[in-house]
Amino acid sequence: xxxxxxxxxxxxxxxxxxxxxxxxxxxxxxxxxxxxxxxxxxxxxxxxxxxxxxxxxxxxxxxxxxxxxxxxxxxxxxxxxxxxxxxxxxxxxxxxxxxxxxxxxxxxxxxxxxxxxxxxxxxxxxxxxxxxxxxxxxxxxxxxxxxxxxxxxxxxxxxxxxxxxxxxxxxxxxxxxxxxxxxxxxxxxxxxxxxxxxxxxxxxxxxxxxxxxxxxxxxxxxxxxxxxxxxxxxxxxxxxxxxxxxxxxxxxxxxxxxxxxxxxxxxxxxxxxxxxxxxxxxxxxxxxxxxxxxxxxxxxxxxxxxxxxxxxxxxxxxxxxxxxxxxxxxxxxxxxxxxxxxxxxxxxxxxxxxxxxxxxxxxxxxxxxxxxxxxxxxxxxxxxxxxxxxxxxxxxxxxxxxxxxxxxxxxxxxxxxxxxxxxxxxxx
Amino acid sequence: xxxxxxxxxxxxxxxxxxxxxxxxxxxxxxxxxxxxxxxxxxxxxxxxxxxxxxxxxxxxxxxxxxxxxxxxxxxxxxxxxxxxxxxxxxxxxxxxxxxxxxxxxxxxxxxxxxxxxxxxxxxxxxxxxxxxxxxxxxxxxxxxxxxxxxxxxxxxxxxxxxxxxxxxxxxxxxxxxxxxxxxxxxxxxxxxxxxxxxxxxxxxxxxxxxxxxxxxxxxxxxxxxxxxxxxxxxxxxxxxxxxxxxxxx
Numbered sequence: 001x002x003x004x005x006x007x008x009x010x011x012x013x014x015x016x017x018x019x020x021x022x023x024x025x026x027x028x029x030x031x032x033x034x035x036x037x038x039x040x041x042x043x044x045x046x047x048x049x050x051x052x053x054x055x056x057x058x059x060x061x062x063x064x065x066x067x068x069x070x071x072x073x074x075x076x077x078x079x080x081x082x083x084x085x086x087x088x089x090x091x092x093x094x095x096x097x098x099x100x101x102x103x104x105x106x107x108x109x110x111x112x113x114x115x116x117x118x119x120x121x122x123x124x125x126x127x128x129x130x131x132x133x134x135x136x137x138x139x140x141x142x143x144x145x146x147x148x149x150x151x152x153x154x155x156x157x158x159x160x161x162x163x164x165x166x167x168x169x170x171x172x173x174x175x176x177x178x179x180x181x182x183x184x185x186x187x188x189x190x191x192x193x194x195x196x197x198x199x200x201x202x203x204x205x206x207x208x209x210x211x212x213x214x215x216x217x218x219x220x221x222x223x224x225x226x227x228x229x230x231x232x233x234x235x236x237x238x239x240x241x242x243x244x245x246x247x248x249x250x251x252x253x254x255x256x257x258x259x260x261x262x263x264x265x266x267x268x269x270x271x272x273x274x275x276x277x278x279x280x281x282x283x284x285x286x287x288x289x290x291x292x293x294x295x296x297x298x299x300x301x302x303x304x305x306x307x308x309x310x311x312x313x314x315x316x317x318x319x320x321x322x323x324x325x326x327x328x329x330x331x332x333x334x335x336x337x338x339x340x341x342x343x344x345x346x347x348x349x350x351x352x353x354x355x356x357x358x359x360x361x362x363x364x365x366x367x368x369x370x371x372x373x374x375x376x377x378x379x380x381x382x383x384x385x386x387x388x389x390x391x392x393x394x395x396x397x398x399x400x401x402x403x404x405x406x407x408x409x410x411x412x413x414x415x416x417x418x419x420x421x422x423x424x425x426x427x428x
Numbered sequence: 429x430x431x432x433x434x435x436x437x438x439x440x441x442x443x444x445x446x447x448x449x450x451x452x453x454x455x456x457x458x459x460x461x462x463x464x465x466x467x468x469x470x471x472x473x474x475x476x477x478x479x480x481x482x483x484x485x486x487x488x489x490x491x492x493x494x495x496x497x498x499x500x501x502x503x504x505x506x507x508x509x510x511x512x513x514x515x516x517x518x519x520x521x522x523x524x525x526x527x528x529x530x531x532x533x534x535x536x537x538x539x540x541x542x543x544x545x546x547x548x549x550x551x552x553x554x555x556x557x558x559x560x561x562x563x564x565x566x567x568x569x570x571x572x573x574x575x576x577x578x579x580x581x582x583x584x585x586x587x588x589x590x591x592x593x594x595x596x597x598x599x600x601x602x603x604x605x606x607x608x609x610x611x612x613x614x615x616x617x618x619x620x621x622x623x624x625x626x627x628x629x630x631x632x633x634x635x636x637x638x639x640x641x642x643x644x645x646x647x648x649x650x651x652x653x654x655x656x657x658x659x660x661x662x663x664x665x666x667x668x669x670x671x672x673x674x675x676x677x
Contacts, residue, residue, distance in 0.1 A: 023609070023667050023668065023669045024585050024588055024589045024592075024666060024667070024668045024669070025589070025668075025669050025671065026589055026592045026593050026596060026641075026668060026669070026670045026671070027593075027671055027672060027673040027674070028593050028596075028672070028673065028674045029593060029596035029597060029598045029602075029637075029641075029672060029674070030593065030594050030595070030596060030597060031597050031598050032597045033597075034597060065599075065600065095640060095644070118636075118640075120640050120643045120644055121639065121640070121643055151633070152599065152633060152636070153599040153600050153601060153633055154599045154600070154601025154602075154631050154632065154633025154634060155599070155600050155601050155633075366676075384600060404600075404676060
């Protein structure tokens with residue numbers, strides 16, 4: 001009998017032992033930037049004026065999720081996976097390696113074949129070919145960055161996206177306003193519109209081919225849409241009072257905007273095909289800054305109907321509104337991340353304006369920036385970063401911060417005051 | 429977190445011990461000492477009735493005596509009778525004495541027998557106790573060994589867990605609730621010779637971050653100090669579940 005009991009205990013012990021043996025649980029990590037080496041792309045004498053590898057390096061580095069290996073430390077510059085001695089790269093502490101080759105395929109077209117190699121596991125993760133003209137070397141580089149970023153981070157890369165923003169340049173005591181579009185890294189700036197009167201609130205169409213904005217060029221605010229390729233413009237509103245804050249619906253068929261033609265600022269819906277306006281809000285308080293939920297069925301907007309500016313949600317079909325933010329005495333300029341859950345906004349707890357992220361599901365508010373006078377947040381289409389306008393000295397500049405506040409960087413400063421950035425959707 | 433984890437084996441152990449105790453109570457486990465039946469060694473003994481050896485002398489036929497000297501005769505007779513009586517008395521006394529002696533002897537023997545019996549019983553008891561003690565000791569030792577094994581294994585596991593945790597850099601696609609289970613194959617030098625995903629999280633970037641964490645660990649040099657038997661039993665293959673609990677989302 002006693003033997004049996006002991007045997008039983010022993011068995012139990014053994015089984016418990018083998019159970020805990022089954023699985024070691026790792027519940028915490030040590031998130032560090034992934035070390036990656038971008039071997040100089042073999043450009044075989046093609047003179048493009050761009051260093052593709054450097055562009056990839058700065059893309060990845062800027063995301064805050066990667067740390068690149070200095071080119072001067074590299075022992076070899078392999079152009080393809082076959083030429084790689086993994087040991088060399090492992091010695092440099094590199095976890096991944098990008099190798100690539102650019103070659104001409106005729107008709108002024110070029111092909112960049114690249115591979116992402118996993119140095120730790122000693123295997124090729126992906127190989128791709130991208131094509132472009134001699135003027136598209138930056139695009140090719142951003143495409144490589146996108147692919148690498150997505151493969152390693154699990155999130156779609158947004159390096160091939162663009163930014164729209166307004167610059168105010170003071171010339172001879174007079175301001176000149178410019179609406180410009182540039183690559184997400186600030187390069188290749190293109191002028192969209194220049195005016196002596198203010199330009200405000202640029203907003204991208206869902207396909208990234210058009211911009212809507214407010215221009216005072218007619219002497220009072222009016223909303224325009226403009227095709228970025230053909231430069232074709234169309235004035236959409238010409239009401240007395242406020243015409244502002246255009247926001248393109250996700251499917252591109254409608255635009256939410258703010259008009260004060262009926263007395264005080266209210267949210268309206270403009271059908272872009274029929275040009276019909278539908279009034280959505282009816283309140284004596286100010287309702288403004290509409291932004292679309294990803295499903296296109298409801299809008300978020302700012303209203304001071306509760307005494308202080310706060311973010312509300314409006315169901316377009318039922319016109320029912322619901323207050324979302326309660327923390328702080330000022331919450332405005334909502335910009336929604338593509339997950340439909342994380343909301344970036346200008347937030348003031350007591351006396352300073354910051355950019356904060358707000359989790360619509362948990363109601364948690366996190367301040368992302370510590371500087372003063374941060375405004376106009378716009379979330380990247382992959383939801384990883386957001387761009388906002390801030391002050392450097394007395395000049396307005398653009399800065400970016402990751403939505404977990406772990407990474408921040410400033411965009412190269414330009415002449416004049418830069419304000420009101422708008423991050424484009426994915427462009428292809 | 430990792431602390432509470434390290435206690436889990438100990439807590440589990442004590443839990444199991446308690447459960448076993450309760451189980452023992454339920455099955456009405458009684459110390460075996462009461463059940464072991466030692467057959468007493470019986471000794472065949474007969475109570476012997478000691479018959480008196482000398483019967484009372486048969487009554488003598490009274491010789492007819494000439495009544496010559498009646499008084500004398502009477503005196504003689506008296507004497508004779510007294511003599512007989514005293515003889516009788518002595519015989520009786522002797523008999524009683526003999527009987528007493530016999531009884532005493534008997535008693536002594538019985539006592540000896542009982543003593544012997546008791547001694548044997550005690551010896552048997554001693555032996556029985558000894559063997560039971562040995563058994564308990566052996567079981568106890570086995571328990572201790574298992575526990576020490578388990579303790580050693582746990583400290584190595586903790587080391588592995590720590591190293592993996594340090595090496596684990598999660599991608600931004602990582603979310604609370606994701607879990608990837610991998611099997612790490614090791615050789616006695618502590619070197620990682622293989623990593624396979626047993627259960628994917630469904631997110632390839634997350635899975636890869638887990639594989640990378642194991643591959644980056646490269647070698648757990650500390651495993652070289654491990655008892656080889658323990659290594660063979662528990663560390664040739666180590667299964668590790670990666671599941672973040674320190675993320676915001």
